[in-house]
Amino acid sequence: MNFQDLKIAFRNAKKHSVMTFAKLFGLTLSFAVIVFAAVYAYYETSFDNMYPDKNRIYRVIMYGKLDGREADMAVTTAAMGKSMVDAFPELEDRNRIRMQGNGIFVKDDHSFRGEGYFLADTNFFAFWGVPILTNRTNALGARENVTIARSLAERHFNSVEQALEKPIKFNGNDCIITGVFEDFPPNSHLQGEVIRSINVANHPEDDWGSENLYTYFKTYQPIANLDDFTFKTTQMVYHHRQATFDPDEATTLDDLKYGDETYLFYRPEPLKKIHFGQHRFDNAKTSNKIYVYGAIVLALLVLVISSVNYINLSIANIVTRHKEIAVRKTNGAFQNQLIKQFITEALLYWFVSLLIALILYFLCSQYLLSYLGLRLEIEGWEAIRIVGVIISGLLVFNLLINIWPVLSASRTGAATLLGSEQVRRKKLVFSNVFVIVQFAISALIIISAILVNRQIDFMVNKDRGYDPENVMMITLWDLERSKRESLIEELRNDPNIKAVTTSDLYFGEDPSMNSCFFDVVEEENYFHTSHMITDPDFMKAFDVEMVEGRFFSNDLSNELDKIVVNETVAAEYGKDKSILGKTIVYGGGDPYEVIGVIKDFNFRSLHHKLAPLVIRRRDYMGNIFIKINQDKASYAVDLLKAKWSEFNISRNFYYTFHNQVLVAQYEKDRQARKMMTFLSIISIIIACTGLYAISNYTIQQKTKEVAIRKINGATVLSIANKMSKRFLALVVLSFVLVLPLSIYLSQKWLENFAYQTSMNGWIFMASLGILILVSLLAISIHVIGAATRNPVEALRYE
Incomplete structure (x- = not known):
């Protein structure tokens, strides 16, 4: 040139x-x-590169079919981790995590939120190689211990040193800040500002019932054949769950199927693939x-x-x-x-x-x-x-x-x-x-x-089977139950409010899953279902229809052993016979009588088809849903602000509309x-x-x-x-x-x-x-x- x-x-x-x-x-x-x-x-492809043992860390996922529907879930039972370490010598360690949403701290005369709160086994920081500043041998060693992210400590305690060993109220409990960990990078699938011991949730390590934990394990060497490991893991699970067939006689994954329409396999998912995983009940930061x-x-x-x-x-x-x-x-x-x-x-x-x-x-x-x-x-x-x-x-x-x-x-x-x-x-x-x-x-x-x-x-605009309009949502788990009851009743008596209902679930997000059985605990009666807990006003607040039987009643108080199911569950029980009056054994433990069948509605995002759902009753829970009259949003906001002061709720007033939660799904x-x-x-x-x-x-x-x-x-x-x-x-x-x-x-x-x-x-x-x-x-x-x-x-x- x-x-x-x-x-x-x-x-x-x-x-x-x-x-x-x-x-x-x-x-x-x-x-x-x-x-x-x-x-x-x-x-997007750099996620989880920061973890030192990234090529040797895996998460157990469940996949297969449940009554003909595709199953692909990131959650497992509490017993999975320890059982795998005991069974497979190639495993170095395991770590369990349970997501808890957000947490509320009360410090002196003010409160603040911890965005992203989860429970973990006490070896969490060593397992992941996350740097933490602590004065203790194990920052998660006791139930009252709480660890927080550096950014949270600097925002609300001025420095890491001033936060350490600070007594504090967290979600209504007396706790001590025993450690300050480095913030998770934005390209980590794990995100959170608050971590506590998983012992808070009382998960026994021999529990093969409820599936609500994420189970991670670390191997001494990267797994060469994931299919072989999937077979071994599935075989181990069926040993513990006492399958109706002998797992030792199986030579392939197909041999471990209960049937063509119902089976579950347990597969190790490499850490680097979690970000692009699209599993149910996955709170990881995914794409x-x-x-x-x-x-x-x-x-x-x-x-x-x-x-x-x-x-x-x-x-x-x-x-x-x-x-x-x-x-x-x-x-x-x-x-x-x-x-x-x-x-x-x-x-x-x-x-x-x-x-x-x-x-x-x-x-x-x-x-x-x-x-x-x-x-x-x-x-x-x-x-x-x-x-x-x-x-x-x-x-x-x-x-x-x-x-x-x-x-x-x-x-x-x-x-x-x-x-x-x-x-x-x-x-x-x-x-x-x-x-x-x-x-x-x-x-x-x-x-x-x-x-x-x-x-x-x-x-976004498809009919979900219920009315999501004009529903305000607030969370008050940290408010004393007696005060929460009084607040809810006062809201119900306001003429501009149509209904107030409560739930264990932040309705609009994925509910948890559980194993259930029709009539008695036998493998042929098994079904996997989502579940939620709510009160009798749920019907009025969300305008959901009954197909058969009845919903819970405000005139009855002895309904803690009753259950309502959706049409999908009723269809699984049998098309030629009614499920009303029958028994569902919930989580392999307590029996519940079916009193009603509710019309199917999409309780999850429309990325997913309708799924089984069982509903139990509890009153005055912490997630509160307020159905307001048309064009009364500003009135309802002012009313709630006044109640916030009246009931001396120390943390900042915060609410959202149910429609906003639904939009966030997309x-x-x-x-x-x-x-x-x-x-x-x-x-x-x-x-x-x-x-x-x-x-x-x-x-x-x-x-x-x-x-x-x-x-x-x-x-x-x-x-x-x-x-x-x-x-x-x-x-x-x-x-x-x-x-x-x-x-x-x-x-x-x-x-x-x-x-x-x-x-x-x-x-x-x-x-x-x-x-x-x-x-x-x-x-x-x-x-x-x-x-x-x-x-x-x-x-x-x-």
Whole structure:
């Protein structure tokens, strides 16, 4: 690269300013998107890298079928961890965790929340290698011990040292802060500010009943064959649970099935795969790998669009420079000199585009992350390394996409170039092909964006089987029970409140699971179910219907041994007989009489199909749901604030609406919707920028033809119509070619959802309409300008 080459490159860039702008604009946008996608993908795939033994840590998951429904759960029993360590010598240690939501601290005369509270075995910090500052041998050694994150200590105690050994009230209990641990990084699947001993929950290590813990284990060496380990673990579980068959006679996993429609296997899930796991009852910080890989694929498609656009514009640019190339060849220029010139120009475009793209990324990335609802935290050196890899890859890519047009121009003889009408027509054929490719990819992205929007709207607005409107939610587990009862009764007596109900469950989030049996504890009567505990006003607050029997009654107080089930459970009992009056043994222990069947409702997000649910009764629990009259939200907020003061609740007033909890279930889907919308806009802008430049070039070639038509009486409208038809035909053809692929991919994507929207024809017609509209906007300036130009000036120009 020398000064003369640069001088020629700048001169040509200035001369063909429209094409120069289109090239730089397309490359800049695509490079910026690639940088963002690469940083996003790196962050999502970096989860849990900070743990020293990350390659030797696993979590036990349960998967299989329960009465024909797919089962995939992250929770296990309390006995799982110790039993595995005892049975398998290759295991070094185990650790159990139970999520508890959030916790409330009361310090002196004020209170504050601990965001993310969980229980863990006392070896937690040694198992995970999480740094902790403590004055004790084991910071989790006693039930009253509580450990907190460094950020929480610094916010509310000014320093770590002042927090240590501080007596404090936590969730109404007297505790001591025995340790301050380093905050979990944002790319850890474990997140929390408060950790206590699992002994608080009284989980005996021989309990094979309730499944509500996460069981992790560490091996001395990474597991070589996960399938073999799954078989061994499942076999061990069936030994302890006294299966109706002899587990020792099994040689394969299929031999361990109770039946084709009911079986559970226990599989080790590597730590590095937890973030992309999509299991039930998983409180880990997870993401859907479909969206992550989808963002990468879409970013690459945008790069393809811009690359095709660049090649197309380069071909058009070279055609306009045939005379220049021919003259240089006639004056003795060699092929390698011409190649060097064109490569210099390509690299100049590339460096300028990349520089602008990096500036755009650093200026706009935080705004884009805020729009998408993402949080990416990458250290400076990591960011530099990622950008370095991207630059290297894009440089190679840029050189490759420039080889064909450069070699084609440099190999053509001077005589052919000077009589270049045939060559020009041949090049324009290739231009048409590239325009079709650009708009075909753009059409695919636009169809995908519309479908994603439609599917998410469908899930958010679908009837869930109950009324979630105008329900306020507050949590008051830390309020004394007697005061909580008084507060709830006062709220129920207010004329602007329709109903008040309470639950053990923050209704709208995943409930816990339990093993149950119909009639008696026998394997053939086993079923797995979600469960919740509530009171008689649940029906009134959420407007749920009964199918058979009755719900709990405020007139009766002796219903602690009664149970209500949903239609799914009743159907599992038997289609030809009623479940009313029958017995359900709950958790392998206490028997309950079924008094009613409630209509099925979606108590989980609509990513999941309807599932079994059993409901037990308890009154005045800590999660409180207040059904208010229409348009009385501000009144209810003021009322609750007043009650907060009246009952001397020390912590800050906090509430949410049930609808907000439901919306939060689709956070990742909303991110995907925004990502798709953003990328579809980028792709269509790049494609239309290329079409804008190509139409400018094409219309310049037809200046004489247009002038002659106007002299012969053609109207402006007829000329504009004729000139537009060619470009619109290419757009329509691109859409027709990609339509079968888009339908197939749309159907495959919808299969990931339990409830699917319909693929109406308007989705595809709307996509075509968008393509035609933006294409017309892109070419209209040149078309109208050519059609209205004075023919005398045009002929003089020619």
